Amino acid sequence: MALLPFFGSIVAVVLSQLWNPLGLHLGYPVKVGGNMKKLTIFTKRLQARRDDIKAQIDIAERRHKTRKHKAKEWLQSVKAIEGEVKVIKHAYDERCRCCGEFSLDIIGKHRISRRAAKKLKQVMELFDRGGAFEEIAVELPLPSIEEMPIASAVIGMQSNLEKILRHLEDDKVGVVGVWGMGGVGKTTLLKSINNHLLADFESFCYDHVVCIAASKGCKLENLQLDIAEKIGLYLKQDSSITTSHTSTIFNLLKNKKFLLLLDDLWEPIDLAGVGIPQPNGTRNQKIVLTTRFEKVCGNMGVHTKIKLECVEPDNAWELFKNSVSEDTVNSDARIQSLARKVCRRCSGLPLALIFVGRSMSTKRTLQEWENAIASLENMRLSGNSCMKDAHPVLSTIRFSYDILEDEQTKRCFLTCALWPEGYSIWKVELVDFWMGLGLQPIRATIEDAYNEGFSRIERLKKACLLEDGDVSDKEV
Numbered sequence: 380m381a382l383l384p385f386f387g388s389i390v391a392v393v394l395s396q397l398w399n400p401l402g403l404h405l406g407y408p409v410k411v412g413g414n415m416k417k418l419t420i421f422t423k424r425l426q427a428r429r430d431d432i433k434a435q436i437d438i439a440e441r442r443h444k445t446r447k448h449k450a451k452e453w454l455q456s457v458k459a460i461e462g463e464v465k466v467i468k469h470a471y472d473e474r475c476r477c478c479g480e481f482s483l484d485i486i487g488k489h490r491i492s493r494r495a496a497k498k499l500k501q502v503m504e505l506f507d508r509g510g511a512f513e514e515i516a517v518e519l520p521l522p523s524i525e526e527m528p529i530a531s532a533v534i535g536m537q538s539n540l541e542k543i544l545r546h547l548e549d550d551k552v553g554v555v556g557v558w559g560m561g562g563v564g565k566t567t568l569l570k571s572i573n574n575h576l577l578a579d580f581e582s583f584c585y586d587h588v589v590c591i592a593a594s595k596g597c598k599l600e601n602l603q604l605d606i607a608e609k610i611g612l613y614l615k616q617d618s619s620i621t622t623s624h625t626s627t628i629f630n631l632l633k634n635k636k637f638l639l640l641l642d643d644l645w646e647p648i649d650l651a652g653v654g655i656p657q658p659n660g661t662r663n664q665k666i667v668l669t670t671r672f673e674k675v676c677g678n679m680g681v682h683t684k685i686k687l688e689c690v691e692p693d694n695a696w697e698l699f700k701n702s703v704s705e706d707t708v709n710s711d712a713r714i715q716s717l718a719r720k721v722c723r724r725c726s727g728l729p730l731a732l733i734f735v736g737r738s739m740s741t742k743r744t745l746q747e748w749e750n751a752i753a754s755l756e757n758m759r760l761s762g763n764s765c766m767k768d769a770h771p772v773l774s775t776i777r778f779s780y781d782i783l784e785d786e787q788t789k790r791c792f793l794t795c796a797l798w799p800e801g802y803s804i805w806k807v808e809l810v811d812f813w814m815g816l817g818l819q820p821i822r823a824t825i826e827d828a829y830n831e832g833f834s835r836i837e838r839l840k841k842a843c844l845l846e847d848g849d850v851s852d853k854e855v
């Protein structure tokens with residue numbers, strides 16, 4: 380009799396051993412919907428963890444680190460399991476479509492549910508393994524493209540913009556050269572391309588759009604530093620040998636899709652020396668360069684070149700009117716007709732239209748406008764300083780300078796040439812300097828003298844002779 384409970388517990392154990400797998404199998408068809416739902420949810424979680432880890436790896440790679448084998452293998456496993464989950468989901472959707480969610484096809488339901496449950500286990504394991512990687516501080520990745528500020532509303536640039544966009548989609552074109560005289564709008568065109576791409580970035584699928592200026596006398600090392608900064612690439616500081624930078628840049632860019640907007644080339648540069656892979660167009664590696672000189676386009680081996688011309692008369696008038704302000708132009712019918720004459724004298728050169736327009740924005744008398752015409756005419760007639768032949772920037776600065784009202788302000792402006800080119804001057808330092816030279820009279824109080832000096836700076840800014848410095852309210 381005493382053996383009975385003993386046998387009873389053995390039977391219970393045997394039954395439970397039999398029931399567990401049996402119960403599991405019987406449960407599969409019932410739980411098919413639930414298992415599929417769980418599988419979808421956990422796969423999404425896994426994908427989110429995968430995206431975070433990828434972003435961390437991307438940052439680490441830009442800082443000269445290489446992805447660990449562990450991470451590499453994990454990413455491959457995620458990719459593989461994603462495909463497998465897709466197959467199961469497809470099979471489930473198909474089955475639901477054919478037989479409905481509540482069909483009595485127990486065997487079919489059993490098979491899918493079992494596959495889903497197995498896969499769910501693997502997905503969860505993979506998710507946990509991803510979480511066990513060492514934490515890498517999450518930094519914001521650098522944007523692949525950044526909006527560039529454009530000074531004024533761009534007028535009459537659309538057809539050139541469209542031309543270049545077409546070349547960017549043409550496999551036969553790797554390097555586009557844009558050339559034209561100073562002030563015609565080359566930099567503005569590059570910025571417009573950049574901003575256009577920014578608005579529709581997805582459809583162009585570049586990894587990087589990099590806009591840098593070469594400018595006169597620029598050094599290869601500086602170009603390398605500029606490019607590295609834009610693509611967030613770490614260049615070892617101790618490496619004074621540029622060839623090491625060259626290969627670092629090259630190795631990052633060679634497998635990337637990039638657009639390099641290279642502005643203001645004065646002479647040909649050795650792209651390979653900088654580390655830029657020679658774009659042949661087919662791999663979405665493109666360069667658009669600008670220069671004042673057609674021969675630079677030739678020497679850089681561009682596949683196509685575009686000459687940027689001055690704007691059409693209607694657009695020129697629009698640009699001029701915007702710079703002068705409608706109020707001034709419309710203040711008197713005679714001023715309007717003189718303004719049209721002044722505008723024509725600018726020969727459609729955007730830089731001249733803007734400079735001259737802004738200089739005239741405060742002029743409301745006929746005499747002032749007639750003076751302006753005479754002064755522009757003089758420039759045109761006075762040998763090599765004419766508007767067309769001289770450097771247009773110089774001519775327009777000359778015009779703005781000539782029409783300044785008082786000699787004192789003219790002299791004050793000339794002192795700015797004592798600072799290096801492109802230097803931001805402290806406004807206070809500049810006024811101090813004028814006071815020291817006796818160009819800025821000391822008034823009743825020193826504060827009055829400073830105020831007068833500051834308003835002189837504002838007048839020079841209005842005439843486009845000075846512009847804001849690095850710290851816009853304190854420097855020029």
Ligand SMILES: Nc1ncnc2c1ncn2[C@@H]1O[C@H](COP(=O)(O)OP(=O)(O)OP(=O)(O)O)[C@@H](O)[C@H]1O
Binds near residue numbers: 561
């Ligand atoms: N189509 C345009 N519409 C409006 N403004 C323009 C246009 N083209 C140029 N500008 C303006 O004219 C000025 C000179 O243009 P930009 O700097 O682009 O000339 P550039 O050809 O690059 O000259 P440089 O050879 O000296 O570098 C800028 O203030 C710019 O904003």
Ligand SMILES: [Mg+2]
Binds near residue numbers: 566642643
């Ligand atoms: Mg330029």
